[in-house]
Amino acid sequence: MSLQNIRVVLVNTSHPGNIGGAARAMKNMGLSRLVLVDPVDFPSTEAVARASGATDVLDAVQVVATLEEALVGCSVVLGTSARDRRIPWPLLDPRESGVICIQQAEQGGEVALVFGREYAGLTNDELQRCHYHVHIPSDPQFSSLNLAAAVQVLAYEVRMAWLAAHEQPSKQEKLEATSLLNAQPVTADELEHYYGHLEQTLIEIGFLDPAKPRHLMPRLRRLYGRSGISKLEMNILRGILTETQKAVRGEPHKKRRQD
Numbered sequence: 001m002s003l004q005n006i007r008v009v010l011v012n013t014s015h016p017g018n019i020g021g022a023a024r025a026m027k028n029m030g031l032s033r034l035v036l037v038d039p040v041d042f043p044s045t046e047a048v049a050r051a052s053g054a055t056d057v058l059d060a061v062q063v064v065a066t067l068e069e070a071l072v073g074c075s076v077v078l079g080t081s082a083r084d085r086r087i088p089w090p091l092l093d094p095r096e097s098g099v100i101c102i103q104q105a106e107q108g109g110e111v112a113l114v115f116g117r118e119y120a121g122l123t124n125d126e127l128q129r130c131h132y133h134v135h136i137p138s139d140p141q142f143s144s145l146n147l148a149a150a151v152q153v154l155a156y157e158v159r160m161a162w163l164a165a166h167e168q169p170s171k172q173e174k175l176e177a178t179s180l181l182n183a184q185p186v187t188a189d190e191l192e193h194y195y196g197h198l199e200q201t202l203i204e205i206g207f208l209d210p211a212k213p214r215h216l217m218p219r220l221r222r223l224y225g226r227s228g229i230s231k232l233e234m235n236i237l238r239g240i241l242t243e244t245q246k247a248v249r250g251e252p253h254k255k256r257r258q259d
């Protein structure tokens with residue numbers, strides 16, 4: 001399970017409630033590995049209360065003293081920042097981050113999502129240990145999300161990317177695949193046959209006078225050329241022409257013939 005290769009790292013968190021909130025957000029999205037770097041107040045009953053049932057995530061928490069220790073074994077590290085472009089660095093939005101996390105994890109790589117302090121975020125030194133920076137595109141006038149809320153946004157995007165990589169094709173997708181088959185495009189030679197058949201029929205029903213064609217066929221060619229007609233649709237049109245010809249020639253109608 002690739003989600004197990006993704007760890008959430010909270011650096012120097014002040015409020016234990018945020019640790020519990022982060023654990024809950026993670027468990028909702030199928031993430032289970034929480035690493036705390038030098039938390040101010042942990043273990044804590046407030047963390048347990050805010051985890052609201054995600055106590056297994058809290059029980060399995062790994063507490064370490066430095067970010068370096070938290071990142072051991074990681075091939076990709078994403079550092080989140082409430083401020084856009086604090087230092088010039090490869091910057092991702094949460095959606096791109098989710099995709100990168102899952103791509104790495106699916107290949108067996110270990111990934112870390114790093115979150116900063118409530119009051120001061122991550123230091124420049126910590127941000128420079130990250131391969132990518134992630135900014136949630138919040139309103140620049142009020143850009144800083146609650147820590148657990150930021151964890152929720154990133155965890156959600158990881159889950160969406162994971163679902164996209166794992167989901168069986170939905171009913172809708174299967175339907176679309178079938179209609180794609182039906183929508184096989186008609187080839188130029190098939191279209192030429194159709195134009196011949198159409199012209200012949202239009203003459204037979206008296207709509208086209210070969211002596212005075214008045215650009216009718218080029219105009220119809222332009223119309224059909226624009227329509228992106230499929231093989232299936234072409235068969236229907238050919239069927240209509242055939243039946244029209246039978247009708248003007250007084251030949252038996254398809255249905256009547258079956259009677």
Ligand code: SAH
Pocket residue numbers: 080081082083114115116117118119120121122134135136137138143144145146147150
């Ligand atoms: N005053 C701090 C805000 C820290 S908010 C600052 O200006 O950096 C606590 C943590 O939540 C941040 O370190 C980051 O990990 C995460 N966070 C909050 N808002 C975010 C946003 N808009 N984009 C990405 N991460 C965000």
